[in-house]
Amino acid sequence: ALANKANDTLVYASDSEPENISPYHNNLREGVIVAHLVWETLINRNPKTGEYEPQLATAWKWIDPVTLELTLRQGVTFHDGSPFTADDVVFTFNYVLTPEAKVVTKQNVEWMAGADKIDDHTVRVRLKGPFPAALEYLSGPTPIYPAAYFKKVGLDGFSKAPIGTGPYRITAVENGKGVKMEKFKGYWKGSPLGDPSIGKIEFRVIPDGETRMAELMTGGVDWIWRVPKDQADQLKAVPNVTVLSAETMRVGFLQFDAAGRTAADTPMKNDKVRQAVAYAIDRPAMVKNLVGGGARVMHSACFIDQIGCTDDGVPRYEYNPDKARKLLAEAGYPNGFDTDLYAYRERDYAEAVVGYLRAVGIRANLRFLKYAAMREAARAGKVPLEYQTWGSFSVNDASAFTGVWFKENEDDMSRDPKVKALLEKADTTTDTAARKDLYKQALSMIAEKGYLLPLFSYPSNYAFSSDLSFTAQADELPRFYTAHWK
Amino acid sequence: MPLLDVDHLTIEIPTEAGLLHAVNGVSFTLERGETLAIVGESGSGKSLTSLALMDLLPSRAVRKARSMRFDGIDLMAAGRREMEDLRGDRMAMIFQEPMTSLNPAYTVGDQLTEALRRHRPVSRAEARDRAVHLLERVGITAAASRLGQYPHQLSGGLRQRVMIAMGLMCEPDLIIADEPTTALDVTIQAQILMLLRDIQREFGMGLILVTHDLGVVARVATKVAVMYAGRLIETGPVEAVFGAPSHPYTQGLLRAIPVPGRTRPGEPLGTIPGQVPNLIGPLAGCAFRNRCDRATEACAAAIPERDLGPGHRMACVLDPVAVPA
Amino acid sequence: MSTTSASASAPAAGFDPVPVRRSPLARFTKRATRHPGFMAGAVLLAVILVLSIGAPLFTAHDPYAQDISRRLIPPVWHDKGSWEHWLGTDKLGRDYFARLLYGGRISLMIGAATVLLSGIIGTALGVAAGFFGGRVDMVIGYIINVRLALPVVLVALAVAALVGTSLNTVIVVLGLLLWDRFAVVARSTTQQIAHADFVGAARAIGCSTRLIVFSEVLPNILNPLIVVATLEMAHAILLEAALSFLGLGVQPPLPSWGLMISEGKQYMFFSPWVITIPGVALVALVLGINLLGDGLRDVTAPDNRS
Amino acid sequence: MTVPVLELDNVTKIYPVPQGMFKPRAMLTAVGGVSLTVARGEVHALVGESGSGKSTLAKMLLGLTKPTAGEIRIDGVPIAQTDRREVARRIQPVFQDPYSSLNPRKSVADLIALPLVAHGIGTSASRQKKVAEMLDAVGLPRRMIDAYPGQMSGGQRQRVAIARALVMQPDVLICDEPTSALDVSVQAQILNLLMDLKREFKLTYFFISHNLAVVEHLADRVAVMYLGRIVEERGREALFTQASHPYSRALLDCVLTPDPSLGMPDTVIAGSFPNPIAPPPGCAFHPRCPRATDRCHAEAPGSLPVADGVAACHYAS
């Protein structure tokens, strides 16, 4: 199948393939994209306004704090032509709550206790307890499955030939290769998603970044993303290719074995060493030369736009290798020391860190691992120095960052009870100003001690055929049903 | 007109160390019905001489001759295709190693009929019949069933017989046998030699027998040519050469072999001291002079060929001295 | 015997009973210098060896010193190139020439160390199989079969992924995987040698098995083994490059050529030199080794007539 | 009566030859029930067709392979009870092919000194001296001491091989076709040398050959082997004048002396060497024997005494 406007086929490529196309059974970004093309949720959150809008449900109301009643839209059909009814909703929610369903991301559904059919077009969702984010979840990771079809074919059959009510229907799931979709002719009119424009969409798995790029340049695919800065810059010069960059919530940072779990005499236990590392790294230069496109240097241990996050008054480390060397000498390492830097992504960035450390005398050996392996090593206390990134699960609150890395849980490498105490207080405080102040104190303490050295926020680069009209959203979810040919 | 007339055949091979004068001005003639034995030590150029007749020399070797005629055909002037037409048809060759001279991948029958079908417009069946006939002639029993066998299924003696049959397929005028029995046991050797002798008589062909066994020469050949270091040093009818060996080398050779009944057990054998000269580079004069106990200054000069009797010639400046036989 | 004047008149023809005495070394040198492939390989390899071992003499740059404000400077023949970094800089602004030179050390080291390890394993197995024959041969032949059946790249990758990647891992893994050709060659040559009369003679003389193996067998199978060693060295270097390319070989910041290609891959469409330069270096090195090995095979081959 | 230096008592060697997985391994009797005695100082020749087991016998004498059955004694002491190195001091080999019997990587000095090294005899200086002596003894110029086999002619190599065999001053030399790879002129030199050395070092030769003319020249006694068995064992004189076994006679007929007046022998035996895995029943020679009878077909002959020896033929008279 040829990509392009002439064939009315949009081919987009990404590196990973979901282990299972069923949205409840994978947690990959690529899966989420397909899910939004093929399935629909009861509620839609408008990406522009943030408002909740009707989608498969036309209306909803809280019967009590743990019961939500939804009125379902009529005249919607699944891709096999069967009508969408309350049975489908009830089946879907009750099914994913069963242990046999083995839903991959349990927190997406576990807030529900179950769903009941009131009539053909009315359902009630029961909650386990009050849950203010219920609408958020009903508009996100809870697509509706066709009850009858699913019961007939089972999960295995479903994942090979899945159907939903969404604007695109899947024509083929090719293991290892990708997914083919085409516009669903019977898609209901007036959807908040709009009227899909492109006739066919194909997702191709191309693990290799350069191959993706070559395919884009040669017209083999129309759309790629996560393009590294250099390539993005270079692609800008390529005719027929449009490049789009946007910042994301992901922050890259260095974590130290400040608790001294690798060895009792690890240099990482020494505040001065950690501070020396902070001075040794030219973060602005990295942002400018390596990361590029919308990235910012971070000074606090959170994403700066998150609620509660601030770098106002938080100690900052400028790039000052001399000071770093001096600190190292003071710490008792005039000739530096050898250590291991663990990393799992953006090898270039990690290598740059290695280079900077080397310049002040810290000879770091890069240990580049898969994420799980690195995390395992870190949790086992085998990692002296780690290059990490965190995307806060797209949760727009500082707690989603600090809570993971400083609450003396397994990922906390500094394990400072004072920091923990401050953060716990901040997380439960409702007063915004007080809360912010508490975060500030905690973040300042983290920065001062050098427990975690925030580097920069991550941008995302999209590159696509200039024939394509595509807009990106900050939530990193490309919505191809809104794309169209120019 | 002799069947074969070779005049001053010279073969040179360029090697790493220099030009190797492997064969140096060899001349002889052969009539139909005659058996010429070429004898000489290892490396004296016997095989190259016989290969030169067939135009089968290694590609690097350079062949020169004043003239070389086979049944009136100028072999030096013959083109590649002409030679191909002659080979296997009018002149055939039998090689030393029966173990490796047959293609292991094809049956005996295939290899036998191939030559005939290449040169004669015969049908497969006719070729097969002739192959069976010839196999029987060379003393192979159950000949028809042998056609389907592969060479490795035959013993050395049988293979050599197959080789002979193969040479006979087109009834050649000349057969060249390069040490056909050296690899075989004495009893088999005798069988094969007798076979060759009989066939040669029966078909009236010319036979060139290359060997280093003087006993074989004496028993089978009518004419003998003794080679040393690429040169023919003595040639003549077998009775003349063995009866009155004239060249010091021929004499030395004959003294060196123990002969039951003639040499006395336990007595020292006659020896030829020294070694064959290295043939690389020009070599003037007699090649044997460093080992010859009668060598003089004259031996370093050009050596004339001398007639010693009818057909008996040698290349030596010295007068032949009779040796006690 | 009055041949003095005679031999004077024929100087070139050798009447000397002992043929021109040439020691094996002299013969080797003579043949080697006449073998264009061998010489080309030797020169190529020598240049690479000198350049990489004497790297500090040829460049003032530190291969690890980065300057990310001077990234991806093109080589000097390019419009934007400069003599300061005549092969340009890499993605972190490190001097490419310096990295290339130091990277050569790594490739050579991996090649040599791997071959040493695999050579010892393979030769020991092969010689044992060839020498003792029978059951020993069967067992070792079986081990060789098993080894051959294992897909090298896959197993090497899997092991590297499991035990963690590092220079040492690469060497050990490749060393443990690449011994098969040594074993096969050592086995067949030993088999021939073990049946040669001189081994029988050595036994009949009363030599111990050890003495026979080390003084009669090994010296005689050394030539083919050296040839295998060169070819396997090339193989190991290429495999290391492939592993590094797949991300499971040597780790940064070590400038292995395979890693350089792997890292340069990102830039290959717009700055092709970043893969061309290490690629050419790799090709040159392997070509040099291969030519040398092939040449060695020819040069040490016994004289034969044809 | 003095003890013979070598005694073979019913020596048998059977090689198992694999014939595929599900067939039992075939038994190839390379040497079957050979009994011989070799007296000190004599040349005992062994002749026979290719594959008749001559080399196998030699190997057993050298201790390179063990007999399947039977016993070999040196000076009355069974080899099996003697240390292999001790055997090596007493019995030394000279092989057929001087090209493959010398390690091409070693210089003449190293080659000849190897037995001394293996037995840890002498210092390197004394070994050097010994090597030089041996070179003199076999008639090689001392300047060849640093030469490699590749630089020598076949005759010279065979001299080196002989020197190596002699350096330990053994009693017995096993010569397995020592001249068959050499040209006649060189063969004569080596044969003369062997005869000289025998006198000088008081050696006993076990001399394998298929050249009966050479055997006649050299041997005191001759054993004729066919298909792993000794078919006739006689003093030289007796064998060459009145061979009893038809096979011996055929062999003798096939000796081609350089006498043009004789022509080809007419009494050539038929057939070829039979398959040693499935030897013919009865007398193994009967399929080729011009005088074979039903008895030969049915019954294997034992050794019958004949003048100055034995013959294994029903009709040996």
Place this chain on the structure above:
Amino acid sequence: MLAFLLRRLAVALSVVLTVSVIAFLLLHLSGDLATDLAGPEASPEQVARVRVEYGLDQPLMVQYGQWLAGAARFDFGRSFYFRESVASLLGDRIPITLKLGAIALGLALAVAIPLGALAAVKRGSWFDRAALAFCALGQAVPTFWLGLTLIIIFAVNLRWLPVSGNATWSHYVLPSVALGWYAIPAVMRLTRNGMLDVMASDYIRTARAKGLRPHTVIFKHALRNAVVPVVALAAVQFGFMLGGSIVVEAVFSLQGLGQLAWEAIARKDFPVVQAIVMLLATIYILLTFLADLLNAWLDPRIRVA
């Protein structure tokens, strides 16, 4: 012949078995699979549950036995990652890799055998030299680098051929060239050397002495014998190619076995890695077995044993 067959088969089987032990141990001695499997967020209870679920709590011997019993029925368990049967995963990928390997091998043989034979026949000529130089150079070019270079030249710059994927035959051209490339020198050299040996052999002299035409000599008598070792090498090379396809598939994003293997290694998806190691080993063994048969057929010395 039958005995020969059976014996070879028995050896082949036992090699497969040994490989299976190695493949199994290699991946099981590496650490705690359950922790990996359960994922980063898993609690100890979850890990324990996973351990039981995948049978990882059993003794190693039992695990091996179960796995082997499954493998014999082409049931390699379920992928840790895809939670799907490994066999069906492989089933999708095998054809791609086999196709790639077959084309690459075909290409390599088609180029290498004629060139090698010609080089031997014209020994010492400029053609021979060029062929040898090409061999030396060919073996020096790393596959992945060649692949990238091919992409740059033929896909990106010239746009003659597609970059990646397997939709049409044209998609296989570049990967096959990259994969077959490495085999060409080996096959060519072997053909050349084989031809040289054969051409120097006595039976070729016999054939020429019969007056056969040069083409009969070369094609009927020489090549037939010279390709015998090539057959074995081709089988071995095919095995190597399947193993080496990992690199090529990575470069060309071909979703074959190699790609799957590479990803599975990265994801620590052990059942898949194991199965692929086993599969490749088995294919290799099968191929050498077939090559033996083919050789036996080509070489009557073995056939009529």
